[in-house]
Amino acid sequence: MSLQELWLLLPVLIICVGVLTLMLQAAWQRNNVLAQGLTVLTLTLALGALIRQYPTDMRTITLLFEHEPIGGFFSLLLLMVAISVALLQGPYMGKNSKEVAEEFYILLLLSCLGSILLVMSRHVASVILSIELMSLSMLAMLAYNRERKLALEGAMKYLLLSGAATSLLLLGFALLYATSGQLLLTQMLSSPMQLVAKSGFVLVVAGLAFKLSLVPLHFWTPDVYQGAPVNSTLLLTSLSKAAVFALFIKLILLIPPEFEADMVRMLSWMAIASMLLGNWLALQQRSLKRLMAYSAIAHMGYVLVAGVIAMGIDHSLVLEGASYYLLAYLVASILIFAVLTLLSKLDEQQDLDDLPQLQGLFWQHPWLASVMTLAFLSLAGMPITIGFIGKFYLLTLAVKLSAWWLVTAMLVGSAVGLYYYLRVIFTLFAPLQRDIQQTSGAYLSKMWIGVITAGLLLLGILPGLLGDELRRILAIG
Amino acid sequence: MTVPIEHGFVLVALLWAIGLIGLLARKNTLFMLMSMEIMLNAAALAFILAGSLWQQADGQIIYILIITVAAAEVGLGLALLIRLRAHVSDLNIDKLDELRG
Amino acid sequence: MVALSWLIWLPLLCxxxxxxxxxxFxxxxxxxxxxxxxxxxLLVLYLGSLGESTLSWDWFARFNIHFALWFDGLALLMVVLTIGLAILALAVSWRDITLHQGFFHFNLMFSIAGIIGVFLAADLFLFFLFWEVMLLPMTAxxxxxxxxxxxxxxxKFFIFTQASSLLMLVAIIALALEHQTQTGQLSFSLSALANLSLDSVLEWWLMLGFFIAFAVKLPMVPLHSWLPDAHTQAPTAGSVLLAGILLKTGAYGLIRIVLPLFPDASMQFxxxxxxxxxxSIIYGALMAYSQTDFKRLVAYSSISHMGFVLLALFSWREVAFxxxxxxxxxxxISSAALFSMAGIIQHRIHSRELGDMGGMWANAPKMATVTLIFVMAGIGMPGLANFNGELLTLLGSYQTFPTHTIVAALGIIWSAVYGLHLFQRAFQGPMxxxxxxxHGREVVYTSLLILALFYFGLQPHILLELSADTLNNLLEIAKEHRP
Amino acid sequence: MNSLGLFYVSASIALLASFCVITQKNAVHALLYLIVSLLALALCFYLLGAPFAAALQIIVYAGAIMVLFVFAVMMFNINQQDIERESQWLSWQSWLGPSLLVTVLLVEVLFILQSQPAWTSTESQVTLIDAKAVGSLLFGPYLLAVEIASFLLLAGLVGGYHLAKALPHKPVNKEVNQP
Incomplete structure (x- = not known):
């Protein structure tokens, strides 16, 4: 391992140093504000390092990792999510929280570390380790308030099912290894594929589909979402989905041609089922977190459309579309959960979650409600938000490939989706019933939310700012 | 002698299936954790098999990583279990299941 | 011309x-x-005096999308109508709105901006954007x-229009991609897309995608069911905008996009x-007759009247156009006027039920007179604006679809029945x-409306001159494509 | 008995023990069976030419991880009442669905395995891959994996510590939210 390779790993190393610093701090003096400051500082430095050496071509870092443009973009997204969570955790815990803060930030950094490593992985060993590093650290955050029974149960459920999914993933990799004798992702899926290798790949896809909560492996999502503290839910819905999707699309682009038709069929059905079922089940929810869970299922279905199409046409457009859509999804999720976080407290038994509790938010806290409205409109794919551009990309791809089933499912799904997103928005604008308290102060967090909201609008109104840039960034050789 | 690799994978499949049955059928969280261990073990065996098939040390390395993962999962799982035990006196997952609906 | 874009920025800013x-304050x-x-x-009149103008800025280079506006006679007509009715909407709600007034104006102006954008857009992506954007404030x-x-x-309003516009979005994308396969470059520009020669099956599907979106807005039976609810429940200003302008965006879309871009398919269709x-004409008229709610009655009459527009546009005759x-x-003008009357009455008696009215002539003779004139306009009395439109429609479409036209003429008779029925129940009979x-403000704007109705009734050629270019263009296309 | 026979015997033991794990009523008994299953698998590893993995299986898995389990079970203090209730849950109906499903899966797997033309293994003799080979690889190209594994264990440690430690007492003066 050369010095140059280490240099390429700089963002990751910064996060590692951050973890160690936080542990030292916890040993020296417990202080919530200091811990938060250190975390944000670490993540910002990592972000800076990543931008400073943004990859322009593909370079390998030892056997295990690679440094390439798409991964770089996803890492940017992941750091953005992690910074949001770190900034929100302060107001969410409050100054006199019963829980200590350091562990949360350590776990946050570890989870972010795992996700970035996952995006950079090119080897089975690194995939397994980083995916587990990400999920296990997240798991402890899902049950961070140990007095919430629902959170503990959700975390337990996630642990058990995610363990099963991991074993499925491992089994799939083992079968691929057994047939190819290779552990590098690029070489594992060599042509021609035998039946054993094919079934191995299907198992791998199933294992990842679980983490992405795609139908039919979605059933855990609503329970886990509802139980967990809202800030951890944000991490689960954005960080893990984005990182796993990065790996997912990387694998899909490697599928040898003779297996393509089968995979397209399988993934198409998964995408269609996720879009329809997710949207349909979201209709009946009163709990906002459950609603977001089903909405996540549906949105992962939309992103999968890009994955399905990846096999059909030119890859750069697909990557661009998928990245844009994922960015749109992340931004909207961050904003929605951020508002909920500012209206909830970790110490309490429950977060603000029931839809009627939000009634009339606009008239009491117009800014928070506007942010939430914009985020929901973006999820619904309304113009002048970034969500519309994402949907536009995906529809263009699907129409270009004449994948009419996918188009139909997207349209039906969107139409159904409109209804429940609108229901939430309408609730925000209904007459105020009772006082809703928001965390006062927390100016830094609110400023950050403002920045992200501005991005949501800016990229929705001037999509060229990113769309043209992405094309340049993602242009892989 | 060589172990026919097919037989090795049949063993993997059977072990994994037993684990899955346990995970699906048992309601006691502790047993579910054990079933999960069996499944992870089956996956580990698969890598050893594949490694011995290709006569590479890589299979064993993945094995080592898998037991690391298993150790971390068990640690967290048991910690959760201890905490859950404080809320409910027994470990029936159905009783935990107020979330559904 | 940059000033053109101020027609959109100005309402947003305001x-x-x-x-x-x-x-x-x-x-x-x-x-x-x-x-x-x-x-x-003033700005639009000034721009109108300069003649046709266009504007095109690069916007989203990845997909060759431009911020392109196109301002011609028809657009001038529609924009002036929009602004005029917006002033009416503001006037009727001058004191009506007591809750969150600032936010009300914000929504009003944003929907105006969206509607004007729809009338000006020369790029289909931009058109779609405005099409959707005008919905949100209207829903609010x-x-x-x-x-x-x-x-x-x-x-209901939102879901209907949104869901149908998704079809339009797919059609827009498919059209742009078709441009790419034919010329090697994506394009969303209306003028570029008009030059495509489409395969007849594809043309049919694309036409259908656009048609459904516009038919929902128009609205056409059986896609109309959002309209009576939306018009009835909206505040008066909302009803005025909805009936006065929003429905017209559907007709405008048919004129600007469906007919010129897909002539063959729309002739077959x-x-x-x-x-x-x-x-729609017959159904709207029959339903209007059986309503007891003032606004609902006018809403159904709108369905009936917009049926005439559909009939006219698809007959492909100059006179009908x-x-x-x-x-x-x-x-x-006339439906906006009737809705504002409904609003005025509702403001006074807190009811829209015709049964709660009756005999109001005695107390409110001015109101009765004004309403009578508006009703007369609605049922197509000669001398008022609607008469010319319906007459020309019937004359023109008779050449192509004689049977349909005869049935449609029955709709006019029915409109007289429900119109007078409305008036009689509201203003005559026992008190x-x-x-x-x-009062003063109301007298001012209602008399302006009456003036407008008479003016366009007696001087329809102004409207015809403004829209002549667009119509001639359509007729030329028709000449080329008529079998 | 040749080593092939040994493999089958230990494989059967592993299967049988695993089966007993999931059907036991008593948690401690189940744990013992689990350890047996792990040991049997360790033997399989050895016979497959992976002595280092076999040793680790015994030391780390059967040794360390299982002790963790036993420790936890002791903490739960499962009593007779629990065991009785557990036996009530173990009705045959609850097994039917999962078992059927998994049988279908198994048949599929067997079909797939049988359809494989020939595994590319050419050697007739099991090659021994000893600890040295594994070690030099592990601390060579896989060095970063070791580092990440350490972070993974750190995550497990921090998470486990936070979850399992005693609940904090409520602070006296709760934070007051401004409206």
């Missing part, structure tokens, strides 16, 4: 300004909005300031479209309620 200022929002609208009116108007059942009406149009344009403008007559 809306935002009205919202912020209203917090400090009660009542300032009304004046800011009014001056903004008057400024826009219904939701926040509407009547008792507003939530249901707002959701004409018998179906015309049948549905006639169905002219009839369509006249009907669009005339109905915009049910005590009501005060129109």
């Amino acid at each position: 809306g935002a300004l009205a919202w912020t200022v209203e917090k400090r 009660q009542g300032a929002g009304n004046w800011i909005t009014l001056s903004g609208l008057i400024g826009m009116l 108007l219904i939701l926040i300031w509407g009547n008792e059942n507003r939530r249901y009406a707002a959701i 004409a018998p179906i479209a015309v049948t549905l149009g006639v169905l 002219q009839g369509a344009i006249l009907t669009i403008v005339a109905h915009g 049910n309620t005590d009501i005060s007559d129109l």
